[in-house]
Amino acid sequence: MENHTITSEMKDSFIQYLIQEEKSRHTVEKYQRDLKKFTRFLGAREITKDLVIEYKKNLSERYAVSSVNSMLASLNHFLQFAGWYEFKVKQMKLQRQVYCPEEKELTREEYNRLVNTAKFMKKERIGLIIQTICSTGIRISELIYITVESVQSGIAYATGKGKSRQIFLPHKLRMLLMKYIRKNRISRGPVFLTKEGKPVNRSNVWKEMKALCATAKVLAVKVFPHNLRHLFARTYYRMEKDISKLADLLGHSSINTTRIYIVTSGTEHRQQIERMNLIL
Known part of the structure; x- marks a missing residue:
């Protein structure tokens, strides 16, 4: 049976893969942070689809939808790299904003x-x-x-x-x-x-x-x-x-x-x- 544990070697290989894809330094660092967040959640457990879904639910209770989707995009990119397509999850549905909140817009x-x-x-x-x-x-x-x-x-x-x-x-x-x-x-x-x-x-x-x-x-x-x-x-x-x-x-x-x-x-x-x- 295939082992679905994320190793340090896999994480290092993924970062090298991103660099070879010519991702910007800022993007590579973001992927690293997002993957680290997921591995902390995972602990010593092997990846399962149920755990990834649980992680998605955990994120949705703590972050805005746009932030959750950004972190899930990073995770899905890693899962695709690892060949673990069966564990990828859908992003959360986000209704397009009609207007920008005034407290965030620079006039x-x-x-x-x-x-x-x-x-x-x-x-x-x-x-x-x-x-x-x-x-x-x-x-x-x-x-x-x-x-x-x-x-x-x-x-x-x-x-x-x-x-x-x-x-x-x-x-x-x-x-x-x-x-x-x-x-x-x-x-x-x-x-x-x-x-x-x-x-x-x-x-x-x-x-x-x-x-x-x-x-x-x-x-x-x-x-x-x-x-x-x-x-x-x-x-x-x-x-x-x-x-x-x-x-x-x-x-x-x-x-x-x-x-x-x-x-x-x-x-x-x-x-x-x-x-x-x-x-x-």
């Missing part, structure tokens, strides 16, 4: 306050990082592709997962970045560097953004790099109403992912309902 006005606060506090680098992410829609991991060369040409090239896409830099952003480059005497390579001369990372940016919140009077829960990407998406879609083009700009392989980015706020949704004027 244009709040974005303006963050940028102005960075200027007021003389935090030039984080102010420019915020504007760069928001005006281009790039991921925080793609900030490294904003180089002296890309600022000069007006086009950055982001690569990952075997794909490459062009990122166009707005003229006003290029002017600001060129001024910053000259002031800091950056001759080539990534524009945004730490004091040690290394490219800034997710942790650096997150911490510096949070430090602006109190003075900017913006809830800290709204302030993180990915929310700037969402603001870019909503702003672009309101102007162009072209979801296919937006998906290309964001580097999404599925339009269903892009739809999540353009969900309007509860306030805007209520205003639209009021404008229908269907009460006599």
